[in-house]
Amino acid sequence: MPGLELIEIYVFVLAGFVGFFTITRVPALLHTPLMSATNAISAISLVGSLVMAGADRGALPTILGFIAVTSATINVVGGFIITDRMLKMFKRADRGGARK
Amino acid sequence: MSPRTVFIEAAYLLASILFILGLRSLTIPDRARRGMQLAALGMLVAIVGTLVNHEIVRYEWIIAGLVVGSVIGYPLGVYVPMTAMPQRIAISHMFGAVAATLVGVAEYWHLGNGAEVSRPVMAALGFEVLFGALTITGSFMAFGKLQELLPSRPVTFKGQNLVSVGMFAVAAALFAWLIADPAHPGAFYAMVALGLVFGVSLVLPIGGADMPVVISLLNSYAGLASAATGFAIGNNVLIIAGALDGASGFILSIIMSRAMNRSFANVLFGAFGAAPEASQKTAQGLPVHAITPEDAAIQLAYARLVIVVPGYGMAVAQAQHQVRELAALIEKNGGTVLYAIHPVAGRMPGHMNVLLAEADIPYEKLKEMDEINDEFKNADVALVIGANDVVNPAARTDKGSPIYGMPILNVDEAKQVIVLKRSMNPGFAGIENELFYRENTAMLFGDAKASLAKLVHEIKQA
Structure with missing residues (x-):
């Protein structure tokens, strides 16, 4: 069983910084897609x-694992689809089809 | 390292990179869609990588879970209307938290009910199930309020904050005890149960208009629960994705709180509107200028600059398509139509933008508050559709008002303000809005969608 290693804390803190600096630059325009995107990603x-559902650790872990797989899959499938659906709607006026 | 481990770690690394690139793409609207498709690819890579994990020996439950999850998730992605986005997001926070919490509980149980759990792992598991449990019930309550299964007004009782804080303190004490000695299954499960109850008591007293903060905060908690899962099972991609989600939710909740000029603590424990002080400035006796659709249509038809201010009322009436129709007519007459979006308009961050984008309104016309506030004085008409508190001048002037200090849209500077509103009932928390009684304000009563349809009809006739 892996113990908690210091390196994991590094990873967490650095990823948090990356997240902070990236996400502060997301315009308010896209805050709803941002939320559904991060939700899908955290799935x-x-x-x-x-691993829990498939590691054959007994009935309880398997059942809980199964429910967890189901819940997370709902977010993966639904989350990415709905994010894409939203982002697809954001269009420029571009009359004449010129793209910047 | 065996080749299998190398493959798995490479898959996780690739997934992490794709996630970060995906989020980064959201800073540029034109590239956002492609970026998120890459992130989805990253997810697929991570799943494939996991499936070759040597610990996995049976696949039937995995396949069952993937199939059931897809069958439920697909319609949630494809058919949920954009107006229902806040509750859709709230319920998805719940699903994410369910996954994290159950993995945590199963992990604890599997490790001899705590007997084989080391202290650091216990700390991770504790955060995982605590954040997870309170997010499960908290998100479900938020969902219930947004879906109007529960009253969206704050539900409060005397001493509520005391009870909440007490529960939190007991849970924290149990957590500390478990870290000192993890082999106390009773304490562990009691902590999970307390987390669940705490989630309920945290969200029930929060009113509908504060939902943007709550949803953002729950987003953050769901992310932290995922990150804690990563710590507990020693998986870096989980830590990274969880940290990204946690940071995102945290930033959004700060932005939302700031846009309401309130602190987190105030949102969470203030139970906004618990005691509506019936705003000292009553509007008794002040005349309201009602306007007929015919007159409003004439003003709009000849306006050079119209600024539309959408609010939750527009979402409720599902009037975004009528807004677009009206804007098209004004533009045909040579006018310009812009949209002023307050950060907390609606029930979640960015909700108005999504609705207007759905109605095919080009996104460069959707202006943030700071960008548009100086434009109001040039506007011939400011058209307020179902927004209330975000245009209430009391936020600038009335120190006694609960929303005093909140940055608002300077709608009152427009030459003419037309407010579409169902009736004179004040918005949530019973705050009077003096904007409605101003000389240059005209009220067009009725359902937003029907009123807009009438305006469109009248302009077409003119």
Whole structure:
């Protein structure tokens, strides 16, 4: 079983900084898609759920793992689809089809 | 390192890079869509990488979960209307938190009910299930309020904050005890239960108009729960994605709080409107200028600059398409139409932008508050559609008002203000809006969608 290593704290803090500096530059225009996007991305907890559901650690972990896989998959599938649906709607006026 | 481990770690690294690039693409609207498709690809890579993990020996439950999740998730992605986006996002925070919490509980149980849990891992598991549990119920409450299954007004009782703080203190104490000695299953499960109850008591007293802050905060908690999962099972991609989500939610909640000139603590424990002081400045006796659709249409038809101020009322009436129709007519007559979006208009950050974009309004016409506020004085007509507090001049002048100090849109500087409103009932928390009684304000009563349709009809006739 992996213990908690210092390097993981580094990763967390640095990723937090990357997130902070990236996300402060997202315009208010896209705040709703941003929220649904980060929600879809954090459904990466699916990764942990998959191991739980498939590692054959007994009935309880398997059942909980199954529910966790289901919940996380809902967010992965639904989250990326709905983010794409929203982003697709944001268009420029571009009459004449000229793109900057 | 075995080749298998190398493959898995490479997949996770690639996924992390794609996630960050995906979020970065959201800083540029034109590239956002492609970027998020890359992030989705990253997710696929991470899942494939995980599936070859040597610990996974049985696939039937995994496949079942993936199938059931996809069957539920697909309609949630494809069919949910844009007006329902706040509740859709709230419920998805719940799903994310369910996954994190259950993995945490299963992990604890699997490790001999705490007997084989080291202290650092216990700390991670504790954060995971605490944040997870309170996000599960908190998001569900937020969903209930937004879906109007629960009253959207603050639900409060005497000593509520005391009860909430007490529960939080007990949970924290249990957590500290568990870190000292992880092998106390009773304490662990009690902590999970307290987290669940705390989530309810945290969100119930919060009113509908404060939802943007709450949703952002829950977004942050869901991310932190994911990151804690990563710490507990030693998985970096989870830590990274969780940190990104946590940071995003945190930033959004700060932006939202600032846009309401209130602190987190005030939003969470202030129960806005618990005691509406019936605003000292009553508007009794002041005349309201009602306007007929015919007259309003004439003003709009000849306006050179019209600034539309959308609010939650527009979302409720689903009037965004009528707004676009009206704007098209004004533009055909040679006028310009811009849209002033207050950061907390609607029930979640950016909600108005999504609705107007859905109605095919080009996004460069959607202006943020700072960008548009100086334009109001040049506007011939400011058309307020279902917005109330974000245009209330009391925020500038009336120290007794609960919204005093909140930055607002300078709608009152426009030559003419036309307010579309259902009736004179004050908005949430019973705050009177003196804007409605001003000399240059005209009220067009009725359902926003119907009123806009009438305006469109009248302009076409003129």
